[in-house]
Amino acid sequence: MRNNAYLHTICVITISLAVFILSAFALFYINATELLDAWKKGVRVVAYVADGLSAQRMTAIKSRIQALDGVETVEFVSKQSAFDALKADIGEQSALLEGLEENPLPDAFEVRLAQSFVNLEAIGRLAAGIASIEGVDDVEYAQKWLSRFAGVYNLFKVTGLVLVGMFFIAIVFIVANTIRLILYSRREEIEIMWIVGADESFIKAPFYLESLLLGLAGGVAGVVFLYLAYLGTVPNFAPEILFSFYEIRFLPASIWVVIVFCSMVVGWAGCHFSIQRFLKI
Numbered sequence: 439m440r441n442n443a444y445l446h447t448i449c450v451i452t453i454s455l456a457v458f459i460l461s462a463f464a465l466f467y468i469n470a471t472e473l474l475d476a477w478k479k480g481v482r483v484v485a486y487v488a489d490g491l492s493a494q495r496m497t498a499i500k501s502r503i504q505a506l507d508g509v510e511t512v513e514f515v516s517k518q519s520a521f522d523a524l525k526a527d528i529g530e531q532s533a534l535l536e537g538l539e540e541n542p543l544p545d546a547f548e549v550r551l552a553q554s555f556v557n558l559e560a561i562g563r564l565a566a567g568i569a570s571i572e573g574v575d576d577v578e579y580a581q582k583w584l585s586r587f588a589g590v591y592n593l594f595k596v597t598g599l600v601l602v603g604m605f606f607i608a609i610v611f612i613v614a615n616t617i618r619l620i621l622y623s624r625r626e627e628i629e630i631m632w633i634v635g636a637d638e639s640f641i642k643a644p645f646y647l648e649s650l651l652l653g654l655a656g657g658v659a660g661v662v663f664l665y666l667a668y669l670g671t672v673p674n675f676a677p678e679i680l681f682s683f684y685e686i687r688f689l690p691a692s693i694w695v696v697i698v699f700c701s702m703v704v705g706w707a708g709c710h711f712s713i714q715r716f717l718k719i
Contacts, residue, residue, distance in 0.1 A: 439648060442620060446652065449616040453656025454663060456605045456612075457701055461664045463598040466692060469686050470594065483549040483561070484515075485568045486576045498546075499573050503547055508564050512548045517543045544575065606704050609656075613649050613708030620645070621712065645709050653705025656699035661689075 439447050487499060496514070520543045549560065561579065569577040575617065589660045621628070631641055668688050689697075 442623070444617060445616060449612055450655045450659060452612050453609055453652065453701060454659035454707070456609050457657050457660025457697060458663045459695055460602055461604050461661055461689065461694065462667075463594075464697065465664065465668070465689055466600040468689065468693070469597060482578045483551070483565050483568060483577060485547045485571075485574050486544045486578070487546065487550060487573055488575050489544060491545075491573055495573055496607060499571055500547060503549060503568055506564060506567050508552050508560060509549055510552045512687070513550070515548050517545050517547045520546065524617055567669050569570045608699075609653075609701065609704045610711065612711040613652055613705045616652065617645055617649060617709045617712040618715075620648075642713060645713060646706060649705040649709030650702050653702035654698065655702055656705070657701030660701070661694045661697060664689075 440531060485499075485503065487496065491499075500512050500514065503509060549564075553563070565577045565579055628641060665688060672686050
């Protein structure tokens with residue numbers, strides 16, 4: 439490896455770039471999965487009721503909502519409470535609301551879902567069930583946001599799987615071509631080994647070890663580059679502003695260990711194909 443430093447350096451850099459891209463996809467996939475799950479767990483269905491309903495009718499609506507599958511708690515939010523919360527949220531701009539002659543907000547029931555109730559279709563069915571209750575004017579929840587995010591998430595997952603396969607194949611060819619060039623450069627030495635009686639394992643072992651080291655170096659470098667990029671971007675991203683309920687985190691140790699191990703295995707596979715083809719062993 440020292441005698442072919444330039445060739446091995448290019449190989450390691452190429453592998454590290456491939457691992458960097460794959461690790462970035464894995465980082466996004468894991469955080470997107472956890473973000474989607476956290477958002478689903480925090481979803482609240484808000485049922486707006488008609489004006490002028492009696493207390494008895496409001497109690498009946500609350501009981502019917504509570505009886506639906508997936509509902510954990512139901513909390514009544516009066517129109518005055520909602521108006522006060524709105525003024526508190528807009529802060530200094532609350533003076534704009536002083537010109538209103540009456541409170542335009544309706545009474546509502548805020549429905550919290552059970553922790554296990556995180557399926558988008560199930561949430562949609564629950565919202566439809568609440569909307570069908572007499573006295574409920576409208577039902578609101580983050581349907582569009584969740585649907586769009588889930589669509590992007592599924593598309594990214596499929597794309598990521600395709601890219602994983604493509605990059606693994608690319609790494610195999612990169613290592614195979616590197617080993618092939620080294621085999622050509624040491625062709626006479628290998629022939630002399632055969633003549634003097636060297637067995638297959640004696641000839642193969644250095645190349646297999648070399649490919650494992652290439653995969654190890656490229657895998658570690660790719661993960662390190664990703665971690666440096668993570669440190670340089672995530673703290674400046676200020677995720678707490680956008681997602682107060684979730685914190686973006688780096689890949690768990692088990693994941694990047696698997697990534698480095700897979701890089702070594704793929705490097706070994708590239709060496710194996712190259713040796714099988716050019717040494718005819």
